[in-house]
Amino acid sequence: xxxxxxxxxxxxxxxxxxxxxxxxxxxxxAATATESAGSSGASLQHADQGVEAGGILNAAKYGGRHHVxxxxxxxxxxxxxxxxKTIVNVAGSPIDFEEIPLSAERGTDEDMRRAxxxxxxxxxxxxxxxxxxxxxxxKNVQLRTKLxxxxxxxxxxxxxxxxxxYSDIDILVIRENTEGEYSQLEHFNVPGVVESFKIITExxxxxxxxxxxxxxxxxxxxxxxxxxxxxxxxxxxxxFLDVCRDVARDYPSIxxxxxxxxxxxxxxxxxxQQFDIMVLPNxxxxxxxxxxxxxxxxxxxxxxxNIGRKYAVFEAGTxxxxxxxRGKNIANPSALLLTTADMLEYLGDAEDAKKLRNAVLTVLRxxxxxxxxxxxxxxxxxxxxxxxxxxxxxxx
Amino acid sequence: QPSxxxxxxxxxxxxxxxxxxxxxxxxxxxxxAAGGTRTVxxxxxxxxxxxxxxxxKxxxxxxxxxxxxxxxxxxPVKGPDGQFRIPQKAIDSxxxxxxxxxxxxxxxxxxxxxxxxxxxRKEFNLYANVRPCRSLEGYPTPYKNVDLVTIRENTEGEYSGIEHIIxxxxxxxxxxxxxxxxRRVAKFAFEFALxxxxxxxxxxxxxxxxxxxxxxFLKCCREExxxxxxxEFAEAYLDTVCLNMVQDPTQFDVLVMPNLYGDxxxxxxxxxxxxxxxxxxxxxxxxxAIFESVHGTAPDIAGKDLANPTxxxxxxxxxxxxxxxxxxxxxxxxxxxxxxxxxxARTKDLGGGATCSQFTDTICSRVA
Numbered sequence: 001x002x003x004x005x006x007x008x009x010x011x012x013x014x015x016x017x018x019x020x021x022x023x024x025x026x027x028x029x030a031a032t033a034t035e036s037a038g039s040s041g042a043s044l045q046h047a048d049q050g051v052e053a054g055g056i057l058n059a060a061k062y063g064g065r066h067h068v069x070x071x072x073x074x075x076x077x078x079x080x081x082x083x084x085k086t087i088v089n090v091a092g093s094p095i096d097f098e099e100i101p102l103s104a105e106r107g108t109d110e111d112m113r114r115a116x117x118x119x120x121x122x123x124x125x126x127x128x129x130x131x132x133x134x135x136x137x138x139k140n141v142q143l144r145t146k147l148x149x150x151x152x153x154x155x156x157x158x159x160x161x162x163x164x165x166y167s168d169i170d171i172l173v174i175r176e177n178t179e180g181e182y183s184q185l186e187h188f189n190v191p192g193v194v195e196s197f198k199i200i201t202e203x204x205x206x207x208x209x210x211x212x213x214x215x216x217x218x219x220x221x222x223x224x225x226x227x228x229x230x231x232x233x234x235x236x237x238x239x240f241l242d243v244c245r246d247v248a249r250d251y252p253s254i255x256x257x258x259x260x261x262x263x264x265x266x267x268x269x270x271x272x273q274q275f276d277i278m279v280l281p282n283x284x285x286x287x288x289x290x291x292x293x294x295x296x297x298x299x300x301x302x303x304x305x306n307i308g309r310k311y312a313v314f315e316a317g318t319x320x321x322x323x324x325x326r327g328k329n330i331a332n333p334s335a336l337l338l339t340t341a342d343m344l345e346y347l348g349d350a351e352d353a354k355k356l357r358n359a360v361l362t363v364l365r366x367x368x369x370x371x372x373x374x375x376x377x378x379x380x381x382x383x384x385x386x387x388x389x390x391x392x393x394x395x396x
Numbered sequence: 397q398p399s400x401x402x403x404x405x406x407x408x409x410x411x412x413x414x415x416x417x418x419x420x421x422x423x424x425x426x427x428x429a430a431g432g433t434r435t436v437x438x439x440x441x442x443x444x445x446x447x448x449x450x451x452x453k454x455x456x457x458x459x460x461x462x463x464x465x466x467x468x469x470x471x472p473v474k475g476p477d478g479q480f481r482i483p484q485k486a487i488d489s490x491x492x493x494x495x496x497x498x499x500x501x502x503x504x505x506x507x508x509x510x511x512x513x514x515x516x517r518k519e520f521n522l523y524a525n526v527r528p529c530r531s532l533e534g535y536p537t538p539y540k541n542v543d544l545v546t547i548r549e550n551t552e553g554e555y556s557g558i559e560h561i562i563x564x565x566x567x568x569x570x571x572x573x574x575x576x577x578x579r580r581v582a583k584f585a586f587e588f589a590l591x592x593x594x595x596x597x598x599x600x601x602x603x604x605x606x607x608x609x610x611x612x613f614l615k616c617c618r619e620e621x622x623x624x625x626x627x628e629f630a631e632a633y634l635d636t637v638c639l640n641m642v643q644d645p646t647q648f649d650v651l652v653m654p655n656l657y658g659d660x661x662x663x664x665x666x667x668x669x670x671x672x673x674x675x676x677x678x679x680x681x682x683x684x685a686i687f688e689s690v691h692g693t694a695p696d697i698a699g700k701d702l703a704n705p706t707x708x709x710x711x712x713x714x715x716x717x718x719x720x721x722x723x724x725x726x727x728x729x730x731x732x733x734x735x736x737x738x739x740x741a742r743t744k745d746l747g748g749g750a751t752c753s754q755f756t757d758t759i760c761s762r763v764a
Contacts, residue, residue, distance in 0.1 A: 132605075196609040261660055
């Protein structure tokens with residue numbers, strides 16, 4: 001887990017941002033329109049507007065400390081966020097969490113508005129998964145689209161000490177995060193017939209493709225693979241693929257190829273080492289991201305980040321709520337801790353990020369593992385081990 | 397003589413629903429079971445298709461399976477209206493016999509030819525694609541003891557082919573889910589599970605995101621589950637299934653899902669047990685079924701006696717079970733799997749050195 005990769009990703013995102021604020025496309029226009037339409041008068045006094053136009057926007061630091069919006073979420077979210085808070089304290093990282101009470105039960109429009117406002121104010125969020133009950137729209141999707149977190153990035157790397165059928169996997173999954181099949185546009189055509197719309201736009205495809213290639217350059221990776229089903233969905237996935245090919249032309253030093261999604265799945269379980277960076281539309285990103293995470297150890301060790309032009313929200317990679325293991329003290333805190341390390345790096349605290357990451361990886365290597373990794377330790381034991389390591393490193 | 401003025405798929409639906417056809421088909425079924433010979437359409441296909449079809453015919457003959465083959469070619473021909481379509485002879489054959497075994501087809505490149513596989517699916521209204529994925533003893537992969545079946549809705553969903561350019565740079569693709577199709581495939585899944593003695597059916601969906609479409613699919617699955625209390629029923633998100641599938645595929649039994657998820661998941665599962673070269677597949681329609689190998693035509697090895705007939709043979713085995721000729725199915729399947737298990741008899745793609753003919757002969761000797 002290279003310490004430079006998250007910083008590189010943030011840089012790549014800023015590249016994408018400068019492209020977008022150059023007036024490129026429907027999505028940027030739409031995002032701005034939504035923002036100004038949705039906010040009340042009082043909240044418009046943000047330093048945000050205007051500063052953004054200049055260059056790289058750094059998250060605000062109050063008194064040298066970062067404010068991070070924290071949404072514990074449902075399922076195992078709350079208990080694991082407690083672990084995060086404990087460890088961030090012990091590690092002495094300059095982070096103050098602003099906790100936001102948003103959950104499946106508590107999720108009015110006002111709650112959502114406050115959550116979004118908080119993340120806009122702080123610039124960075126850490127979230128658990130919000131469950132979606134029948135009849136509800138997904139709050140997770142709402143957060144991502146309203147904050148225009150256009151990219152979802154998952155680093156899937158083999159971890160020493162974590163049992164897996166493969167070794168030497170190091171895949172960066174870059175998934176378009178705001179359109180495609182998740183456009184939430186559905187209706188009953190006639191009784192018993194539902195139409196669901198998948199939207200692919202040139203603007204967002206270009207944005208994610210450029211982000212993928214910029215990330216490739218900054219992380220010194222060699223190949224970007226576009227995953228699609230353009231042989232069947234000729235217009236939608238066809239557009240995505242064409243745009244990726246077009247963007248690839250601007251990056252002659254990066255190899256580019258494409259693969260059809262079903263073949264991709266077969267390749268992943270046969271020879272996953274062949275993939276480097278993968279760029280995908282929303283749904284395929286969901287599928288491939290989960291497969292890749294499963295290949296390197298599963299949901300307990302997967303980290304994920306939602307990145308937009310101005311904001312970033314970090315969460316456990318495979319976005320599970322873990323409802324069935326809630327309160328049993330067996331949830332694996334590693335995923336969220338590794339995500340927190342990524343977040344520290346994004347905030348510019350590379351040293352702290354490295355310390356935390358090392359702590360988690362060392363504990364995983366040492367065999368102290370929760371049941372999902374085939375171990376017999378519980379959550380508290382893993383957290384204690386990480387705390388011990390951090391205290392040791394601090395010289396106590 | 398059918399009129400070319402009527403869209404052929406509509407005509408076929410009419411033909412297939414005629415009682416005389418159905419009666420003939422069912423008579424054929426019981427004839428086979430009672431010891432008579434049943435005729436089955438054979439579509440050898442392109443590339444390695446003809447040679448693997450020959451292998452299957454040889455093995456079936458050695459096992460004395462009471463089946464006669466009616467071989468047809470489905471390469472599209474130009475009709476009087478200039479449109480390319482499947483030759484009438486092929487259509488008549490499948491309609492008459494109700495059961496078909498098909499090798500790989502090359503999709504012609506260029507305008508005017510729709511994907512042949514898609515055309516066949518539409519012509520015969522094949523609504524459920526069934527793919528059993530079982531670990532092959534003797535051909536180990538990193539995944540052991542896999543034994544699951546994916547059942548995929550095959551007529552609608554994301555593959556409705558309805559796409560529009562809304563404005564320049566914005567494309568809309570429509571996914572269509574209907575109650576009729578969802579109910580039909582769900583019903584089939586439960587009946588299949590009961591018939592094959594399988595324990596549990598899991599509906600795979602993304603109803604948290606696609607509330608109405610996948611929600612409708614899920615509703616139909618739940619209703620069918622109610623009507624089939626002898627089978628356990630579970631629901632799972634597609635991404636969670638993928639995540640769990642690559643960690644522990646043994647936890648899955650029968651999976652039923654809409655078109656796109658089925659396409660992806662069935663290929664993922666095939667990858668777990670060794671790829672498309674060893675995976676059988678069946679397409680079930682309302683009044684007939686076509687069983688097929690799902691690998692490509694492999695033009696580079698065509699005609700060189702190097703092909704592996706396993707996929708087509710196991711599809712033939714599925715076909716025999718569908719025709720209630722289970723005894724023959726078991727014998728041929730065992731002979732095939734034992735031959736693969738015997739390292740010397742394997743074909744090149746499975747790491748052995750045998751030719752297609754040698755592999756075929758080994759199975760014949762085991763099955764006679």
